[in-house]
Amino acid sequence: MAPANADQVTCWNGPTGERWAREQAAIDRAFAALTARLLAFAALKPGEHVLDVGCGCGVTTLAAVDAVGPTGAVLGIDVSAPMLARARDRSAGRPNIAYVEGDASTRVFEATCEVVLSRLGVMFFRDPVAAFANLRTALGPGGRVAFLCWRPAADNEWVRLPYDAAAQHLPAEPAAAPDEPGPFAFGDRARVEGILAGAGFTSVAVTPLDAEIVLSEEGLDAAVQFVMTVGPTSHLFRESTDDATARARRALQAALRPRLRGERLTLAGATWLVRAQTNS
Ligand SMILES: C[S@@+](CC[C@H](N)C(=O)[O-])C[C@H]1O[C@@H](n2cnc3c(N)ncnc32)[C@H](O)[C@@H]1O
Numbered sequence: 104m105a106p107a108n109a110d111q112v113t114c115w116n117g118p119t120g121e122r123w124a125r126e127q128a129a130i131d132r133a134f135a136a137l138t139a140r141l142l143a144f145a146a147l148k149p150g151e152h153v154l155d156v157g158c159g160c161g162v163t164t165l166a167a168v169d170a171v172g173p174t175g176a177v178l179g180i181d182v183s184a185p186m187l188a189r190a191r192d193r194s195a196g197r198p199n200i201a202y203v204e205g206d207a208s209t210r211v212f213e214a215t216c217e218v219v220l221s222r223l224g225v226m227f228f229r230d231p232v233a234a235f236a237n238l239r240t241a242l243g244p245g246g247r248v249a250f251l252c253w254r255p256a257a258d259n260e261w262v263r264l265p266y267d268a269a270a271q272h273l274p275a276e277p278a279a280a281p282d283e284p285g286p287f288a289f290g291d292r293a294r295v296e297g298i299l300a301g302a303g304f305t306s307v308a309v310t311p312l313d314a315e316i317v318l319s320e321e322g323l324d325a326a327v328q329f330v331m332t333v334g335p336t337s338h339l340f341r342e343s344t345d346d347a348t349a350r351a352r353r354a355l356q357a358a359l360r361p362r363l364r365g366e367r368l369t370l371a372g373a374t375w376l377v378r379a380q381t382n383s
Pocket of ligand 1: 161224
């Protein structure tokens, strides 16, 4: 039998994970407003122990360790070797950060954490109920989970606007089933509530958070490059010819140009902030 989430392990260790590692600074800037709101929402306290799920290049791991201070600790877990390499680099000299390469849905945890945290890292599990039941084992009594995930792609202007422009010139991808693991798998609020309740969490609260996504602070071309590199629009370019790429790039420029303010270009992002508790 293939290991759980083998396709995601392959994906995040291939060109996708390598791009995320290479573009870490641009991605962190793009999602900075989300990171700040997630950290405020998680309300980490000095001395707490945190598990950062799908920690990627470590932006939330580093922010969490600042929040829990020298008496706390943060463990980042991810399946992506290239992203973890970036995270480890950035975390050098921080003794209360540790990283582990592994599948968060099956990893054996000790119940030592007060908080399971994630920025955009929990929507990729093939069996999300089993995965969250496993994450619950990392929490001691009264522990909590606090994470951020995307609302549907259609509600996310930063995805929809560039995707629609580029898709005029490139073959669109077959639409994924709503429950298929992927960035928008947690778009449906009732599904998220059901997953957490099914995994044994209580006091589940799912709150919308709208925030600006910063595509560029260096003008139009950098914004076009960003959406061609990261996120659903970038997937359209995987098999494209030079000709089609050039046409799609011009379409992206035309679609994004009206949104440029000086050198800065932002579009709207739509997410859920999710919190739940464990009693056991
Ligand atoms: C969209 S990225 C988000 C990364 C990071 N949290 C951020 O906000 O920049 C999703 C992350 O989840 C990780 N991931 C996917 N499936 C996973 C699993 N089963 N266990 C651990 N990490 C996983 C990927 O490797 C990737 O780093």
